[in-house]
Amino acid sequence: MLYNLRHITKFVHSAPVTESLLEVRMEPLTEGRQRCLEFQLSVRPRANTFSSRDHQGNTVHHFDVAEAHARCC
8 A cells, every 4th residue: 555645834933033943753664564665855945954863763854944034844
């Protein structure tokens, strides 16, 4: 059985902020009979992202929106 999931998170600030530092744990694990065939992370405004693993094996995506913005992600 294949699933196609889409998740949208939005932050709306009452006034522009100069920076947002965030991390997300959204990528499904590949383990046992479960396989994650594809994962994409889009961030707006654009930001450099990098990933690491936490102590439970989850992928943690980190990013920093380093420009003034009133909406994010």
